[in-house]
């Protein structure tokens with residue numbers, strides 16, 4: 001049983017292949033580049049590499065628009081390069097998790113090409129085709145089958161001249177939604193999973209997998225104040241058949257496989273109650289989910305409208321998930337991924353206190369119960385970048401938001417300020433390997449500009465400095481492998497009403513940890529009622545405090561241990 005759940009003691013490292021390492025000088029990262037950097041990942045000590053999509057793709061959404069699920073895009077290499085990566089990982093005791101984008105394909109996938117060709121085509125029903133609204137001229141604004149908006153601006157429906165009908169796309173118009181109601185679609189997707197498992201892959205991260213079951217009536221959604229389109233999410237967030245589908249996927253693909261796997265579902269909008277069902281081992285669906293509550297506390301309904309983070313809300317949210325998934329299910333732990341701004345800039349201080357702040361964020365996250373995810377560059381304390389012009393941005397979400405807002409009369413400078421703070425491109429600048437040209441990422445012209453901080457924030461400098469964020473992350477990862485209380489201990493939040501200190505305990509049998517994080521630029525004493533119990537405790541992570549263990553410097557973190 002515990003062997004099957006190997007991911008409970010694992011730390012996952014996410015690689016965004018476009019931006020990790022370029023081996024051939026075309027300015028785009030590739031598989032051979034990743035393979036050449038495996039010793040770096042082994043030194044960090046991570047157990048699993050999650051690879052964002054590398055399949056053939058028109059790259060409308062950087063590979064999250066897949067045109068062939070069982071091959072490799074020439075930009076990234078070949079199937080043989082993928083085999084080399086798997087071999088290199090396995091030789092170092094690491095595993096590979098592939099990213100599956102099954103809610104939608106590319107509009108250039110042969111399935112969709114067939115589907116759009118005629119209403120009679122056998123694959124017509126593989127996507128969501130609907131006629132326009134009664135009494136309205138098809139193709140005119142407002143004639144869409146319902147009022148849903150797409151996540152990337154504009155309506156969620158595209159009119160197709162060839163057959164005079166609309167297809168649903170929750171993301172870009174080049175990402176048509178697959179129709180999971182059709183069993184042939186599900187069977188084809190399960191075959192894709194078997195293809196990769198047979199190649200030695202150890203698990204999957206499933207993109208927006210809680211969107212795949214939709215209310216087939218596709219009703220209009222509520223238009224929120226200030227919004228333009230209806231909110232369709234009640235009709236596809238954890239839709240009517242989602243548990244049935246994921247259970248079937250487990251039965252058809254995961255259960256019969258001869259090696260233990262891990263499956264993590266990306267689930268925007270998932271509730272704790274639903275997550276308990278998805279990750280309850282007895283239900284045989286998936287192993288863990290990425291939830292989004294804690295990364296939605298610092299903005300209004302739209303991600304572009306930032307508001308200050310209230311630490312009390314962050315603690316309450318994460319603690320609720322810790323407690324809610326304690327007896328069954330399992331948490332995924334993350335601050336960062338390829339869709340989120342850089343954590344040290346977003347939640348802490350990327351100026352004078354950048355190094356202690358990045359270490360403190362790592363300490364707090366990695367001492368929670370669950371499987372931690374490290375996103376490339378996070379282990380360096382990498383910051384948001386600083387693009388000045390809209391031409392610097394590459395992300396379709398950012399570019400579309402800018403175009404739509406400016407067309408609506410918004411001040412372009414205000415929208416640029418929003419992008420600087422929140423754009424997904426903050427996470428997508430090239431991995432800074434050294435202080436040489438293009439940060440050591442490529443010998444060519446990078447597809448997106450490196451973060452200008454690379455002269456100081458780079459992997460070579462971090463590996464050479466024993467006090468770096470990198471070596472701090474290395475120790476946190478090692479701790480998960482050596483200290484059972486980190487993996488299995490229970491969780492108790494302390495000082496929930498403190499607006500600056502993040503404090504909790506973990507306990508397993510006689511071992512107890514006290515985790516301390518100062519989310520402020522002022523030194524602080526931790527006002528614990530039972531302070532005396534901790535005064536002489538061992539400092540497991542961080543520096544001993546001055547004048548005592550319960551005193552933290554600006555943005556400092558510490559873990560104490562007593563047994």
Ligand code: ISL
Nearest residue numbers: 061064101151171207208268303339397
């Ligand atoms: O990035 C977001 C907000 O800025 C999210 O709404 C994001 O679109 C959502 O989390 C789904 O993300 C996943 O699917 C998208 C893809 O663009 C993201 O990169 C991927 O992580 C569509 O495939």
